[in-house]
Amino acid sequence: MGASPKTSLYVGGLEKNVTEQVVHAASIPFGDVKDISMPLDQATQKHRGFAFITYFEKEDAAAAMDNMHNGELYGRVLTVNYAQPQKMKGGEQGWASQAVWADADTWFERQQQEEEINRLNVEHQATVSAAEEADRKKLQEAQEGETEQGDAAEDPMAAAEAEALKVT
Template sequence: MAANPKTTLYVGGLEENVTEQVVHAAFIPFGDVKDISMPLDQATQKHRGFAFITYFEKEDAAAAMDNMHNGELYGRVLTVNFAQPQKIKGGEQGWASQAVWADADTWFERQQQEEEMKRLNAEHLATVSAAEEAERKKLKEVREGETEADDAVEDPMAAAEAEALKAS
């Protein structure tokens, strides 16, 4: 069912005795019908109560939907809407209306972007670590310089007291 979703209708609420010929006869007044699909129940081999009708023209599909929605067929009220694309397993969210491999290019691009981000983060961390190490060395040198300067120049109060003791 790879048809244009605007030309394919979902028809729900079909009575058990409805056949493809009956559906065709009910929907042909609105335009040329390209295809009718009535999925079967595997256990009972009867249709599951709905059908998909594909028209050649989207205007015909719109007219059929407008006229047949909430209409009656074999005593049952029909639900007629544009069909949604068939969901297939795969894709990035687990279910998609596209093939599993359809998002392969974006997946590869995303993987490359993630690797590039990891590389940039590693470079950033290395730069930060180098800057922190340089800062630590600088502080260490400044502190060592302060202790040497303290040893070279005595405390002025202590020097004054020592001179006062010598004078007395």
Template sequence: MNYPVQKNTLYVGGLPEEVNESILHSAFIPFGDIKDVKTPLDQATQKHRSFGFVTFLTVNYAFPERIKGGEQGWAAQPIWADADTWFERQQQEEEMKRLQAEHQATMLAAEELHRKKLADEREGEKEDEAEGTKSDPMAAAEAEALK
């Protein structure tokens, strides 16, 4: 049996077997005055086909307010466009965080390498100074004279 689709009729899918029209009515009554509830039956099993229709007496549609930019505003976009851009934004943010973490790790490794190189150079200078006084006779004589 075909039911006419009305703008005040809500399709409800994925209903468990135990849900009947009374339960469906009770579930949706907080949202407005209900005119009718239907759960179409399967002719062979005489059980509903896991979906139903709730028809309200009146339905007011909510439209998002237009923002500056006219046709460029988010209100002009299809409903899924915001979800798509949100998902893309999430992916971009995750990639940015990953790149920042990678960059920070690289910078820390470079700083550590630089510190090690400076420490090695200082050690080399100290060794050169100690060796320099032993091998340079002028430096040795100067050191003797100062003593």
């Protein structure tokens, strides 16, 4: 966990050209900054429009929040409030760090993949069943054509059936 929630701030509404250095420069007037984190979008490798700033002192974090919330940076209005503790995150993607609908695309992809896998499994099962049926017919024809054990010795089930037939 590390940082206290009272020293960590969430800063949202960042313009796409804002860098960690810009966030640091905007944050430093309120106190010593311990850490800045700008999570990246995995697809674009650009930040996702928000950052987390951790101050050493909770008074500095409070001053930064009071002064930066609804302030402008690169022409965008910022939203600044206390960051939620890491342990609040849950789910596959860490739901506290992104919008509810942000995972929709991967959900649809996963649904399509599951449907494709199910379709392939059904096709595979049908192929296996057809092959098993063909083998059964071949075996049955082979048994009907036999007078002695012959090939039946290779298949334990066929051998057992042949033995049973001899006994009766």
